[in-house]
Amino acid sequence: MQPNVAKKTELEIIALTFAQTVNASIAHLFAITLIAVWFSYVAPVSELLIWAGAIAFLSIVRITTFFAFRKYGNDQNASLWLHGWAGLFFILGVIYVCGFMYFTPLNRPEYLVSIGMFVVAFSAASAIGHTASLYASLSFFIPITLPSVVFLFLYGGSAGSVAAFTIVIYSVTALFLLKKSNKAYKKSIFLNFEHTQEIEKRKQIEKQLHDISRKDSLTNLFNRRYFDETLAVEIGRAKRNKLPLCLIMFDLDCFKEYNDKYGHVSGDNCLIQIAEIAQSLVSRQGDMIARYGGEEFAIILPNIELDGAVLFANNLQERIKYKNIPHADTKVANIKHVTISLGVTNLTIGKGTTASELIQSADVALYEAKKRGRNRVHFDANDSSVEA
Ligand SMILES: Nc1nc2c(ncn2[C@@H]2O[C@H](COP(=O)(O)OP(=O)(O)OP(=O)(O)O)[C@@H](O)[C@H]2O)c(=O)[nH]1
Known part of the structure; x- marks a missing residue:
């Protein structure tokens, strides 16, 4: 691997990861609104508002980080920005899961199953949206799936077990596919840069040859x-x-x-x-x-x-x-x-x-x-x- 192509690939992946933030955060704002409405039949609205408010606030913070990264991110600090970004994404997953565990009535199978659906939908979106970076995908995928599976298996009865089992099957398949597509994605970015670099090198050589063909080697004047x-x-x-x-x-x-x-x-x-x-x-x-x-x-x-x-x-x-x-x-x-x-x-x-x-x-x-x-x-x- 040529180091500067590898570095460029890494930076491009970070840029791509950040690029998804605005769309994803808007989608989270819609999602939490719908989920809060769904839970409002079984949970106090004031508590739901705190939960939804926390997710909305974090989504807005994430949108802000996208613009901050565009302004202050550079080749040297990009990986630090990525860690910060992943940290926020991780916290978002944790807040979702805490809400699911707190608001779900254990005696209502439709709510237990709906958690399974939400978790699968969210983790699918994070896997597809961040195919370029396994780290970015997993920073949300893991906190939203793992605790949900444990919670549903332990406390959800038969409906919860079905939901948990669905999440497990889905997660294993998704992770396997994610790993493969991540490899292909990274390779295509790398090859693209390598190709561009090759073209640049050739252009430089052509220019040098062109200059040499016009110049006198002793005086460097035109020939x-x-x-x-x-x-x-x-x-x-x-x-x-x-x-x-x-x-x-x-x-x-x-x-x-x-x-x-x-x-x-x-x-x-x-x-x-x-x-x-x-x-x-x-x-x-x-x-x-x-x-x-x-x-x-x-x-x-x-x-x-x-x-x-x-x-x-x-x-x-x-x-x-x-x-x-x-x-x-x-x-x-x-x-x-x-x-x-x-x-x-x-x-x-x-x-x-x-x-x-x-x-x-x-x-x-x-x-x-x-x-x-x-x-x-x-x-x-x-x-x-x-x-x-
Ligand atoms: N060091 C060096 N000498 C060169 C180069 N190209 C030509 N010469 C020399 O330049 C000299 C030109 O000699 P002539 O044509 O007799 O011209 P001249 O001695 O300057 O006489 P006039 O032009 O009549 O004043 C020759 O001795 C060449 O060898 C070069 O690239 N480097």
Whole structure:
């Protein structure tokens, strides 16, 4: 048994037990009214009123506990609530039985037989109503049946013995059936939770697999495959809504020399740091950054004009500059830290209108930034380039 499914089953059974309380208590209010009327032919009304009043009061208390449980019950205190609930149910059974024994005239067979009928009816209702919990069923079943049987056998004469015998036969059969149906009921609740948990686990695994299929394992950025899909979608959206869209491709400068100087593991760490800085800037809804390949990254910026994207690129370059990751062997003039070159293009005034044309255009701009000495942003409007 997996513990949390077992615990959930236990809590569900307690909740189901409480759920029956309101209906059952209303039924008890009706029942005691009818029983009191029936006994009013042979017993003083004032005493009957006390008895019926006690049962009515307890029924109302039980209804209140149902609402209190809904408000204050939780996973930790649920079994305590169940014990309290069973205690009240037990007392209810005792009060019924005391009344039966006190008010029944021993010389009136119809009253003796009627006790048998009431006891069978009550215990049947408690068994059926609380199939999920043997404890709950028995907390009423036992106090109402056992004393009644003893009383009827001892003092009820032949009519009482018949009634007692009926209760015994009924009780043995009911308990046997109750045990079986309780087992099946609990099992079905358990299987239901187990099934739900299994579905949840599968959903989580599917989500993880889905995430893995979209992510780059080193930097945790989106991978090229997902980038390609997203770019096509964003271009379609931009065209439909006649909105601008920009693409930035950037690449670490002299990264081969970095790896040669500091080793591949440091190279990986450097890529991770650059990815984190870039990711921290990609904050608008719809913006997207991906590792395009090796030491090359791509950023999609929907709904932004070219000058905004150039500003973004400059900002990214500045942030990387301030990170000041040492790069002693870079070929960038007068610099001893890691730098990047960026190519910026856009959909509206760029040369291309398809994903591959846009990538090509950003790549050309990036190549131009490299050619012009690296550590700079190049964008194709007016063939301009900005050095950091
Ligand atoms: N550590 C590490 N290095 C990588 C990874 N992917 C690509 N590289 C290295 O990145 C380097 C790229 O070299 P080049 O294409 O010559 O580019 P570059 O040295 O940055 O030169 P420029 O782009 O012209 O400035 C190669 O040495 C690759 O091995 C990676 O995941 N981890």
